[in-house]
Amino acid sequence: MADGTATGSKAIEQRDAVVIRFAGDSGDGMQVTGAQFTTETALAGNDLATLPDFPAEIRAPAGTLAGVSAFQLNFSSQEIFTPGDDLDVLVAMNPAALKVNLGDLKPGGILIVDREGFTEANLKKADYETNPLEDGSLARYQVFPVDVTRLTTAALKDLGLSARAVFRCRNFFCLGLTSWLYHRPIEPAERWVREKFKKSPELIEANVRALRAGYHFAESTELFAVSYEVRPAAIAPGRYRNITGNTATALGLVAAAQTAGRPLFLGSYPITPASDVLHELSALKQFDVYTFQAEDEIAGIGAALGAAFGGAIAVTTTSGPGMNLKAETMGLACAVELPLIIIDIQRAGPSTGMPTKTEQADLLMAMYGRHGEAPLPILAAATPADCFAMAFEAVRIAVKYMTPVVLLTDGYLANGAEPWRIPDPASLPAIPVQFRTDPRGFYPYLRDEATLSRPWVVPGTPGLEHRIGGLEKEYLTGHVSYAPTNHEQMIRVRARKIAGIAREIPPTEVAGPPEGDLLVLGWGSTYGALREAVRQLGAAGHRVAHAHLRYLNPLPADLGDLLGRYRRVLVPEMNLGQLLRLVRAEYLVDAIGFNKIQGRPFKVAEITARCLKLLDGRGGEDQPA
């Protein structure tokens, strides 16, 4: 039984937290390895956070620096918020993977390499002049060279598989090995293999054998004298599963549509890193989910708007470049005041930028990227699991206020994973949908007094036939109108409607003292790094607090007051200062930006260092990370 107790006579050391990264060629199965290690870790009861990092090319030339794919996991016996800054363990399948990732390994950290991957040809592809396994350059690490290929081949030798098929099982050997090292149960990975390869029994056998061979090799070899234990974390009671941001987004949408009792329509065009939401929803048709892979981004949102006209919960998903193309239809949705959810899973721009790398530089586009005065609510998820809550909330607001809503997530949230406490569907907030059917006193733009929403009337309703469109409409009747004061009245009422949503925004949660020397204000996927940095600073006695915005338009009603309660305000963002501009403009507060635009999330240490400098009275200007 590989249940984490069969460690024989070897020593066991306790660890509070471990950061491990699996790195290899993009064909080496590192994402699968990472995902399986994540599942094992979740079942071991640790808190965890993950960060996959893969190249845009499906298969860059094997062995090259461009083709390196990696998966990072932080797991702990304490509550954690990020995938970790520096690595305790690096698994490198070839020289290129070593070269790209070694800089992140802590001095004294564990480095596991497939020795046979370090051939002359592979060394050359990675621009190594000498073999780092032999030239002493790795002396500051604990290096464990393992003959992964030979050992995997030996374990599978009587299965009659091709050399290529055997080679592809090396990742499970490494999974087995690291599972032993950290007392992870390997049964979940075995279950996964049996499900994944149920049509190819020989591959089940091969992968299970490779997994067990790795586990037993680690247990029996003298190479590893110590194994490590990370005790379960004390997390809130409940049933959990691991979830990525994109899956959480898809589930949030389905849950919202089911709660509203309406069909869900997704109009979308494939784009990294958003496509997984389309994939997830396409497989959930039993929930009355219509997925439409459109001819382009414009048709994706256009079809969604058509479905909204017909009474569906309508969504379009995309990433930055697609947002540009959707702007025109978003403006139309503002004018016709139909509910529509636009999800921008941000990636590094401008233009094609770095499609697989994360960024949060679309906030001002979401805010202002339409001609004319076209305000709409903007929400942002803070963590992978939060994507569920915010997708649900986006639907609720869209329907209640008859408005398009933008939900911002990003590549880091989309592909990153964390444990999600599975909610009881009965506990979800209500999303009442009331189509108007009464012709008495009906006008297309007759507004609800409280929300200023116009009625949702779906075609097919007798006696309420009317026309909507992009031309300016008369205040009540909805007839085309060019009257000067009517236009201003319509502009103002639409703006007031959106501003009024602030009533619904819950009080801003503050971690740390209610007033003090420094407030760290963030939004989106920086949540984990900011929360952890501020926790550390607080533990060291500093009067620092963290607030994280999930509602970006309108901003929370209590934000102005909150900003005034701290001597300084620091706004770290993965852009050149977009929220910074909004809060400075809105509250005339002298907030300071801290900006990192490298396609990678902030490290906790970067935030703490920046905060300490400010607390020290230095660096009172915007700075790059």
Added chain:
Amino acid sequence: MSALTKKDFVSDQDVRWCPGCGDYAILSQVQKVLPELGIPRERFVFISGIGCSSRFPYYVNTYGFHSIHGRAPAIATGLKATRPDLSVWVVTGDGDALSIGGNHLIHVLRRNLDLNILLFNNKIYGLTKGQYSPTSEVGKVTKSTPFGSLDHPFDPIALALGADASFVARSVDVETRHLQEILRRAHEHKGTSFVEILQNCNVFNDGAFNDVTDKAIKADHTLVLEHGKPLVFGKNRDRGIRLRDFQPEVVQLGNGVTEADLLVHDEHNPALAYLIARLGPPRFPTPIGVFTSVERPCYEEAMAAQIAAARERSAPDLAALFGRGDTWVVP
């Protein structure tokens, strides 16, 4: 339901096309045909893009959506996919459908939702006051092409056939009875019905279709397509289209040439439809009528079937969905 009349489909809005515009005639024929289709008024939806033609929905007292330039087919797709109970009509023009919205048009045609697309072709940009359009002939002198346009025009019928449209027809704004008949046929057809309506813009492109509308000459310049009938035209119905060495030619009937020598129209043969679509001035008369009408599965039905089949396989259970995969309990 009391019987509907044309009046039920007239909205309370003043029609604001230029006096003499061909759009008036088209509007009138549509309003005449709608009450005959046996569909409650509230089930009709007219969706348009941008352009003179796209003002159409404001004047028809049904549900309507005047959207953005070229995107009406996309909006109609989302509506029809989720609301197959509605009778959805797209009204568009040569610029809207073939220029800015060209991509959406070809894709809606291949998907074959049960929509009716009315393309008003006046070979000019009217709303923006007179630039050449993607159907204008080469050399067209307009405000934006003072030395003549350079680009080769689209033939809307050939384009629709190329996109595998299941119903393709052409009519003329002033041919009231013919237009009504084509509108009825378009409605009856299950799948995307594409109808090009030759429409006169008397302000910026007057007389563009004179040869098919001028009573004195139109019979000699119009080829009225009828399923199963030979391709005969002319005031005296004494000329026809014959195929020789795979090339169509105009022949005079008589002197040994009979109708038996002529091509016979077959709406169920898209290859023949394509050949006929390429006929037109100056060597041939302009064909009008139904070019092709073939049966093909409708997108929205296939979509609904997939959803129904998914339901058969598994009930929609949110709790089960949330708890998929490996889960663990923290006590």
